Amino acid sequence: MDDLTLAIIDGFQHGLPICANPWQAIAEQLGCSEQQVLQCLQQLEQQGALSRVGPVFEHSRAGASTLAALAVPPGRIEEVAARINALPEVNHNYQREHQWNLWFVLTAPDQAHLQRVLENIRRDIDLPLLDLPMLTGYRIDLGFPLGQRSRVPV
Known part of the structure; x- marks a missing residue:
């Protein structure tokens, strides 16, 4: 680099x-x-080393959000991930090695909007969905120091 x-x-x-x-x-x-x-x-x-540059907002001050997970059959993972990614309320999604294998974060202007999006996903994708809203927030100031003169706190 x-x-x-x-x-x-x-x-x-x-x-x-x-x-x-x-x-x-x-x-x-x-x-x-x-x-x-x-x-x-x-x-x-x-190179696939960068996916996003931008701020991280305190979600509770910016509307409503939740972590969600789907149990997607292996043959549908690409199709379902593409459909999830197409939603403007989706911040990011990622695949995990588990029964609940597609995880994503939704953010919406308010709780009613968030619930409508979740219901649309349940109806349109027709797969089991977990809604896992955050109950307690923890601030993790994550950074990765690079180089010997890094300014990132450890």
């Missing part, structure tokens, strides 16, 4: 600039061009 990519990943796991042009702000902090920052991020995405 080149020095610029390492600096972007390490330096902005926390404290992503909140401004009209965060890529320019990152570039200014790192002494490079905005285009170089964008190229690094695009390369990481193309």
Whole structure:
């Protein structure tokens, strides 16, 4: 991994600039061009090493959310994952090795909207679904220090 990519990943796991042009702000902090920052991020995405850049919100202040899981037959996993991913309320989903093998997080403006989405999934996908709303929140300030001069707290 080149020095610029390492600096972007390490330096902005926390404290992503909140401004009209965060890529320019990152570039200014790192002494490079905005285009170089964008190229690094695009390369990481193309390599499958990056899936998202953006803030993580306190879900209880942004509406309603839940963790959900489906028990999907192996032959349907790709189809069902694609249908789940197509929903605007889905933040991310992932496959697990378990009877409940497709897990995803839903976020909606309010609880009524969230329940409608869950009911639509139950009806349209026609598979067992677990709704696992968070009862107690824990803040995990997760970061991965990279390089010897990392700014990420351990």
